Amino acid sequence: MQGSSHDDVRRHNLSVVLRLVHRSGAASRSQLTKVTGLNRSTIAALVAELVELGLVMEREPNATNQVGRPSPIVSVSEQVVALAVNPEIDAVTIGIVGLDGQVHRRVRYPTDRSPSVVEAVNIAAAVIDGMRGELETTFKVVGIGVAVPGLVRAHDGLVRHAPHLGWVDEPLAEMLEAATGYPVLAANDASLGAMAERFFGAGKGITDLIYLNGGASGIGGGMIVGGVPAGGVAGYAGEFGHTRVSDSDRVDSAGIRGTLEAEVTRRELLEVLGLAGADADELEQALLASTDPLVRAEVDRQIDHLAVALAGAINILNPQLVVLGGFLAALLAVDPDRLRSAVAALSLGSAFGSVRLSAAELGSNLLMIGAAELAFEGLLDDPAGLTAENAGSAD
Amino acid sequence: MQGSSHDDVRRHNLSVVLRLVHRSGAASRSQLTKVTGLNRSTIAALVAELVELGLVMEREPNATNQVGRPSPIVSVSEQVVALAVNPEIDAVTIGIVGLDGQVHRRVRYPTDRSPSVVEAVNIAAAVIDGMRGELETTFKVVGIGVAVPGLVRAHDGLVRHAPHLGWVDEPLAEMLEAATGYPVLAANDASLGAMAERFFGAGKGITDLIYLNGGASGIGGGMIVGGVPAGGVAGYAGEFGHTRVSDSDRVDSAGIRGTLEAEVTRRELLEVLGLAGADADELEQALLASTDPLVRAEVDRQIDHLAVALAGAINILNPQLVVLGGFLAALLAVDPDRLRSAVAALSLGSAFGSVRLSAAELGSNLLMIGAAELAFEGLLDDPAGLTAENAGSAD
């Protein structure tokens, strides 16, 4: 509950303009005046300051075949990047992601076993050190965002519990910050996926969405509520995988009976297909190609259980859109009608509102973009404040 | 994504100050400077404007036994009120609620059968007409808020579906507006209950909470996510009653199998107690007094099912607090340990974060306060804007 002053107005307006060109891509100054409702002169001043800060560029207007003086195009600087880090069960992936959402570079460093925190930090730091020449010459690095498959305490990036990695109460952000010198933020991978899909994927412009991702190690998710990523009080929100969907005795990774994660698994799909391993695309192709009734029965069983969890979440959150990623997207692809009608039968809102179900769009770049977005967040909130520090230390 | 200008700063600061005295009660000007971070002179100007608008009063400082010049106490004007309307299956309740949260008057108009929309509007309009003398002389009415037991479209107050009242697609807000001349907003009763408990009840100062209410006609709920009441895209959010908690064949009011509302019912508690009817307090007393093992078994059964739904919601939303109202509060009172440990066993976050379960505090005034809050919302968002209109029409 804070009051605002002149500084806040300026900060807010800079933030709004930078967010717009960040999320919607390049825009002309006249478009910015229309969207923000600000005066032409104000937009000119704001853009000038952002250019000064090295965050955006202005370039010659496009030929638009419109009468009137053409308006310069404002786009995000290509030099401003964040680093994205994603430790997984069999690899650590590090990426350089531009403020425009472009993934400049992605390095996947495979590990023979699930990395410890120290190993993950060392791998990330080593890869980043390898990039350092490039980072210091051609890029301006805002910070590092880490997408962790587990519960992460939002405010300090402490990994409370990452079951598949075997991490408990590890101060990941602090360690990576010490190892690299960049500011580090960490969050749950699926929450970041939700954010990425919302801003750059299937959920562009949508204010209320649920994102569920099915991976080798389970089901996680995230949500946007009222336009804002919902993390809950400590950042643990989005654990859709532990929703009860049946009375069966199957247990999930947390030892809870009859949950979505216990009933709907990638492993069982692979087994019934007779595959040893497959990525999300291969699994989807195999499922679509199969005519085996056993495969079909397993898919139907999983779809029906998925529908229970989705309907429950829809009844609670009344979203506009449900985005499915990983093998859950494959289930949707195999029989969209079955999933849609099962969800509709179990949800109230869907009879009156209209919920869309769709597959994730960002594919393998999802977590890179999501993690980078986390790192960009501070810059977007206060474009002048943070770069002032950066500029100070860079000079 | 809008820019802000000076007008917005003023509006925002007025809004912040009015919200503070509305929610936290009376406060000294010096307290306001500390909380808002604004300058003394600014607070003085803001308070002066709010006094001018007739929204707050300043009174002589209390004896505080502190050194220094005493700071005047700012409190909300006692004249500013909202009207609250709550149509139910057996009555329509109308109230006058002050900006300070005080319920000045409450009229319960019983009906022999569930009222139609026209009847409910007529009853409310007649009662309000009866109050009109008082309303026009001693009070300044901001508007009307309606708490409806059903799905309400947020932006225009259209009642999409209120199963227990038998209403479908009724333009309630519009009708009541035409009948009374006051601006009308409507929302789901449980969502408003969540808001009321958050600001004036068990959830004071909490940013993430879930509220579940058990009534004669079913279970509804609402939630606060990141400090903001979450309505979903159309205002239908919070339907916790239709969450799947078992595989049984019992169906709820929407015809969905094995849901919370199907398994956890007030009716069955009354039946096993051998009571014909009872209000929430009487039911709780009877449950606490009973030593019948059959009663105990039914309570345990319902608690276990309630725990499944609560744990699911907790896993998804990671709230700080779960508030239970109606007969759900009675279940909590009978065996808090059973409910708490069942929830803990089924939820992830509770193992790491700490979720509190508590009973609602506001009792019979809950929906009056919640509905009034809905009507106050516009005033709180823009204190100068709305009263300017009101003052114009009142002069």
Place this chain on the structure above:
DNA sequence: GTGATACGTTGCACAACGCCACAAAACCGC
């Protein structure tokens, strides 16, 4: 080439807040 249109640019006015100096009202110690 001329007019119309749309937009950038520039200088000025206005509004709101912070700052500072002074005044006022309480408490404290003697």
Place this chain on the structure above:
DNA sequence: GCGGTTTTGTGGCGTTGTGCAACGTATCAC
């Protein structure tokens, strides 16, 4: 009870950021 200290209200002034209006400029249409 009286001066010193502390805290806060009050009023004038300066700063800042935005809106506005007039003017300049680039494009299209004819």
